[in-house]
Amino acid sequence: MSGSLSGRRALVTGGAGGLGSATARAVAARGAYVIVADRDGAGAAAVAAEVGGESWELDLLDTSALESLTLDVDILVNNAGIQTISPIEDFDPAAFRRILTIMLEAPFLLVRAALPHMYAQGHGRIINMSSIHGLRASSFKSAYVSAKHGLEGLSKVTAREGGAHGVTSNCVNPGYVRTPLVEGQVADQAKTHGIPESQVLGEVMLANSAIKRLVEPDEVAGLVAWLASDQAAMVTGASYVMDGGWTA
Numbered sequence: 067m068s069g070s071l072s073g074r075r076a077l078v079t080g081g082a083g084g085l086g087s088a089t090a091r092a093v094a095a096r097g098a099y100v101i102v103a104d105r106d107g108a109g110a111a112a113v114a115a116e117v118g119g120e121s122w123e124l125d126l127l128d129t130s131a132l133e134s135l136t137l138d139v140d141i142l143v144n145n146a147g148i149q150t151i152s153p154i155e156d157f158d159p160a161a162f163r164r165i166l167t168i169m170l171e172a173p174f175l176l177v178r179a180a181l182p183h184m185y186a187q188g189h190g191r192i193i194n195m196s197s198i199h200g201l202r203a204s205s206f207k208s209a210y211v212s213a214k215h216g217l218e219g220l221s222k223v224t225a226r227e228g229g230a231h232g233v234t235s236n237c238v239n240p241g242y243v244r245t246p247l248v249e250g251q252v253a254d255q256a257k258t259h260g261i262p263e264s265q266v267l268g269e270v271m272l273a274n275s276a277i278k279r280l281v282e283p284d285e286v287a288g289l290v291a292w293l294a295s296d297q298a299a300m301v302t303g304a305s306y307v308m309d310g311g312w313t314a
């Protein structure tokens with residue numbers, strides 16, 4: 067049993083930044099060839115060049131293009147995601163649909179496209195970037211929480227169907243991670259709560275955390291790389307929380 071990903075082809079969606087680029091680096095460092103997919107083509111190309119892989123400019127909202135797709139990858143990381151924060155009664159229906167499309171329907175279509183190759187070779191790894199919001203709710207995040215809960219279900223069904231074919235499927239569930247997305251929210255939260263930015267982490271985002279710091283992207287990426295390896299062959303249908311005790 068080895069942690070090496072040598073000889074494996076990995077596709078990482080949302081790979082241009084944040085958790086996606088950290089994941090691309092982590093799996094490439096263990097020997098995988100990485101396809102960095104993102105709607106940000108230039109960002110994806112930069113990460114691909116860095117890790118010696120290739121980029122794929124891909125908008126996951128274009129689901130019709132994904133319906134006829136076939137993928138010959140050994141590792142699929144469904145990572146791309148967006149956020150909209152609003153009370154349900156004001157939630158823009160188009161924004162709700164966008165989140166469900168990018169974060170649930172597109173992962174389904176990519177899993178669907180990847181499984182035939184994985185089944186044919188008797189090996190595959192599906193890793194879905196869920197969240198603590200795949201397991202718990204927060205106010206004003208109806209679309210995000212719904213999409214992540216749905217992704218948890220998709221991941222478990224994939225685990226059930228894939229088990230006989232050597233394909234595992236798991237979720238990774240980070241708490242607040244130090245990415246541009248979250249760093250941008252610090253200023254918004256400070257304004258909304260009327261407190262200095264220095265207090266946002268402790269009093270808002272990390273109020274429920276046992277460990278009062280953000281998760282680092284590299285920490286999550288290391289978990290993804292392990293789940294992609296042979297060492298995790300018996301891990302499937304699972305959801306691995308990395309949240310400093312937020313959900314404890």
Ligand SMILES: NC(=O)c1ccc[n+]([C@@H]2O[C@H](COP(=O)([O-])OP(=O)(O)OC[C@H]3O[C@@H](n4cnc5c(N)ncnc54)[C@H](O)[C@@H]3O)[C@@H](O)[C@H]2O)c1
Nearest residue numbers: 080082083084085104105125126145146147197242243245
């Ligand atoms: N940052 C956190 O605290 C945190 C915590 C838990 C889970 N997550 C999850 O991790 C994943 C990555 O989040 P992040 O913080 O790195 O965000 P990010 O905004 O830094 O990166 C998201 C990437 O997805 C890409 N993307 C967005 N819409 C797309 C589309 N339609 N088609 C293709 N690519 C698209 C963006 O271009 C970007 O490169 C998301 O699924 C998010 O829900 C993040």
